[in-house]
Amino acid sequence: MIELDRVAYSYGGGELFSDVTLTLAPGSFQFLTGPSGSGKTTLMKLCYGELRSTSGHVRLFGQNAREMGRDDIALCRRKIGVVHQDCQFLDHLTVAENIALPLTVAGRGAEAADYLADLMAWVGLTHQANQLPPELSGGERQRAALARAVIVSPDVIIADEPTGNIDWEMSQRLLRLLVELNRMGRTVLIATHDLNLIRAAKAQVQSRVLRLTGRRLQVAGVDL
Amino acid sequence: MNGLFRYIAVLAGDPQADRTVPPTGFTARLTVFTAGAMAFLAVFALALSLATGRIADRWESELARTATLRISAPMDQLDAQQAAALTVLETTPGIASARALTAEEQKALLEPWFGPDLPVESLPIPRLIEIVETEEGYDPAGLRARLQAEVPGAVLDDHTRWRDPLIAAAHRLRLLAVVAVVLIGMATAAMITLAAQAALAANAQVIRVMRLVGAQDMYIAGAFVRRFTLRGLMGAVSGTLAGMVAVLLLPSTEVAGGFLTGLSFQGLGWLVPLAIPPLAAIVAFFATRAAALRTLRDLS
Ligand SMILES: Nc1ncnc2c1ncn2[C@@H]1O[C@H](COP(=O)(O)OP(=O)(O)O)[C@@H](O)[C@H]1O
Ligand SMILES: [Mg+2]
Numbered sequence: 170m171i172e173l174d175r176v177a178y179s180y181g182g183g184e185l186f187s188d189v190t191l192t193l194a195p196g197s198f199q200f201l202t203g204p205s206g207s208g209k210t211t212l213m214k215l216c217y218g219e220l221r222s223t224s225g226h227v228r229l230f231g232q233n234a235r236e237m238g239r240d241d242i243a244l245c246r247r248k249i250g251v252v253h254q255d256c257q258f259l260d261h262l263t264v265a266e267n268i269a270l271p272l273t274v275a276g277r278g279a280e281a282a283d284y285l286a287d288l289m290a291w292v293g294l295t296h297q298a299n300q301l302p303p304e305l306s307g308g309e310r311q312r313a314a315l316a317r318a319v320i321v322s323p324d325v326i327i328a329d330e331p332t333g334n335i336d337w338e339m340s341q342r343l344l345r346l347l348v349e350l351n352r353m354g355r356t357v358l359i360a361t362h363d364l365n366l367i368r369a370a371k372a373q374v375q376s377r378v379l380r381l382t383g384r385r386l387q388v389a390g391v392d393l
Numbered sequence: 394m395n396g397l398f399r400y401i402a403v404l405a406g407d408p409q410a411d412r413t414v415p416p417t418g419f420t421a422r423l424t425v426f427t428a429g430a431m432a433f434l435a436v437f438a439l440a441l442s443l444a445t446g447r448i449a450d451r452w453e454s455e456l457a458r459t460a461t462l463r464i465s466a467p468m469d470q471l472d473a474q475q476a477a478a479l480t481v482l483e484t485t486p487g488i489a490s491a492r493a494l495t496a497e498e499q500k501a502l503l504e505p506w507f508g509p510d511l512p513v514e515s516l517p518i519p520r521l522i523e524i525v526e527t528e529e530g531y532d533p534a535g536l537r538a539r540l541q542a543e544v545p546g547a548v549l550d551d552h553t554r555w556r557d558p559l560i561a562a563a564h565r566l567r568l569l570a571v572v573a574v575v576l577i578g579m580a581t582a583a584m585i586t587l588a589a590q591a592a593l594a595a596n597a598q599v600i601r602v603m604r605l606v607g608a609q610d611m612y613i614a615g616a617f618v619r620r621f622t623l624r625g626l627m628g629a630v631s632g633t634l635a636g637m638v639a640v641l642l643l644p645s646t647e648v649a650g651g652f653l654t655g656l657s658f659q660g661l662g663w664l665v666p667l668a669i670p671p672l673a674a675i676v677a678f679f680a681t682r683a684a685a686l687r688t689l690r691d692l693s
């Protein structure tokens with residue numbers, strides 16, 4: 170679905186990584202680890218067309234990302250649910266409106282009524298529906314971000330450190346939601362440097378761990 | 394037709410979509426105010442344009458067919474010369490009628506300057522004869538030659554001397570009024586472009602988030618276009634109504650004199666300024682659309 174073929178990304182002076190080859194195969198569950206600043210977020214941005222690679226090929230659902238216009242990328246993003254590291258909410262809209270936003274901008278706002286309530290119950294935010302995003306706790310924000318990522322039933326879910334600033338209990342809950350989505354056939358890619366989270370996932374789902382380090386992407390061994 | 398529909402489709406958004414862009418209070422009020430002020434000015438420019446057009450037409454049609462004969466002579470010869478002049482005029486081809494102004498009419502003409510008690514009859518004031526031409530018109534040079542021989546004190550004033558520059562001035566004034574309307578439209582477009590650009594720039598983060606969740610350019614632009622079109626329309630409606638009321642309250646013919654009294658709209662002319670609000674909305678629509686699509690291109 171999403172393929173990176175010998176991709177490099179440089180900015181200003183420095184090269185962040187190069188020769189990165191990554192395939193998000195349908196139904197796969199993968200982790201992306203690596204030290205802070207190694208380029209995990211950047212790599213994910215290449216996967217949903219927010220950034221363009223310096224060299225190499227990025228294919229999004231069969232299309233060459235370099236040849237896609239802004240509107241093509243937008244259509245693509247409706248098939249990719251992204252949980253951003255910093256959530257990216259619209260602070261003047263309620264939590265429920267934020268979660269429904271991907272449907273709204275796709276002109277399918279009317280459908281939100283059907284399953285928004287179920288989705289909010291699934292992530293445990295029923296009572297926060299009419300609050301504004303800044304009023305939420307860290308864990309609530311992450312769950313709201315996940316709900317927004319999945320409301321359009323995307324084929325691929327990309328989560329950038331979704332358990333970054335929440336407690337163990339909550340990250341377990343979030344992980345269970347992601348595993349559940351994977352069992353429903355969704356492709357999942359999670360960036361994290363929380364090894365406990367990865368171990369917990371390995372107990373529930375068959376997964377692969379990729380490590381971004383020394384400007385290269387490697388498949389991590391079983392030892393971890 | 395299809396292309397036109399695509400343009401208009403932008404306007405048909407759902408209220409839910411419009412909420413995705415936060416309200417921009419100050420820019421909004423500025424836009425409404427400017428659109429209103431521009432519409433107000435446009436009403437006057439239109440009134441001026443219609444009035445000058447009307448005046449030019451009237452001068453061309455009426456004055457063209459009238460002339461005045463003035464007879465200055467010693468008191469005891471006035472009656473004889475007037476009679477001679479009328480005889481000449483009656484036998485001149487191309488003259489429909491010739492009529493001497495009565496003492497009362499002369500008195501009325503002089504009253505504004507000398508007051509009501511002027512003894513016109515006993516004063517050596519020139520006699521005036523009003524001449525109305527036929528469609529074909531007469532030959533002024535021939536008439537002057539005949540008058541010179543038979544009525545030595547007569548001076549023919551065929552109005553062309555002062556009519557032509559006046560008509561030219563009226564036409565020029567009308568052209569200037571049209572230019573003013575066009576300039577007002579362009580200034581409105583420029584102002585709305587700036588306001589829309591400011592609103593888009595202020596919402597760069599909102600736009601970023603909308604794009605991250607899959608919004609296409611047309612969708613984002615639409616939210617701004619609807620907002621600014623509506624504001625332009627609202628402002629223009631109030632400005633136009635205010636302008637029309639102001640024109641309506643202009644002093645009427647009885648009160649003031651001359652050229653200024655014709656400035657008000659007449660008859661169906663009152664419908665003309667009603668075109669301003671829809672035009673303002675169209676200007677706002679295209680200005681915002683262009684500004685939004687350009688800014689969205691730059692923001693990527
Ligand atoms: N366009 C850019 N300009 C400047 N610095 C950049 C740019 N893109 C990435 N970086 C830097 O590259 C590094 C990698 O960032 P990031 O992808 O967020 O890594 P990670 O998510 O693994 O922490 C960071 O130090 C960031 O500051
Ligand atoms: Mg990161």
